[in-house]
Amino acid sequence: MSIKENYSNIKKHLPENVQLVAVSKTHPVSVIQEVYDLGQKVFGENKVQELMEKYPLLPKDIQWHLIGHLQTNKVKYITEFIDTIQSVDSEKLLLEVNKEAGKHQRKIKVLLQVKIAAEESKFGLEISEAKDLYQKYVNGSFPHIDITGLMGMATFTDNRDQIKKEFLNLKKVFDELNQLKEINTLSMGMSDDFPIAIECGANSVRVGSAIFGRRDYSN
C-alpha cells in the first residue's frame, strides 16, 4: 500500500478525539513532506540530532514531538521549536526543560513517560515517581512547563490481555492525576497496538511503520 493509502486508512479508523502523532524517525524529509501535504501537522522523532537536521527543511507549522530518550545536555538544541516532549523520565530532565524554556520565555508542553511494561525497560518513571512529580508541578515547581499528559509503552508481545492490562494501568494513573489538576493527553499505542490503546482510553497515538512502512533498521 502507498503512504497515502496507509495514512487515509489510519485516519479513517481513528475516533475524532484521538490525536495522531506521525512517527517519522529514519524517514527522509521528502516523505515527511508528502504526509504533511496530506494534512498531517504533528510529527514525532526520537533523536535530537535527526530532528535538528530535519526541522529547518520542513514547514514551520509542523508540531514536533520528541518521543525518544532525551539527555539533559541536549535539551538546549530543541527548546526554541519543540512543541511537546513526550519522553520526560526524570526530575533532572524536567528541571532542565523548565530552565531552558524560561531562558526562551516560552512554555514547553511535556508528557511524563511512565514505565508500564512488564519487560525491563531502561526509560520511564515509576508510577509513584510520576505522581510525585505531578504533585510538585501542581504546587508550582516548574513554571515554564505545562505537563499536559502521560506517555507509556506496553510490553512488546502478542498477548492482547497483557497489553490491555498495562494500558488500563496507565489510564488509572491518568484519572488520578486528573483529579489533582486537569490533564489532557494520554499517549499510548503504536502501529501494532493503537486500537487496543484507544479502547483503553488513549487520546493520542504514535504511529510510524503503519504509515511510512517498515524502517530499514530497528530504532
Ligand SMILES: *Cc1c(COP(=O)(O)O)cnc(C)c1O
Ligand atoms: C518508534 C516509536 C513509535 C512508533 O513505532 P511504530 O511501531 O513504527 O508505529 C512510537 N513510540 C515510540 C516511543 C517510538 O520510539
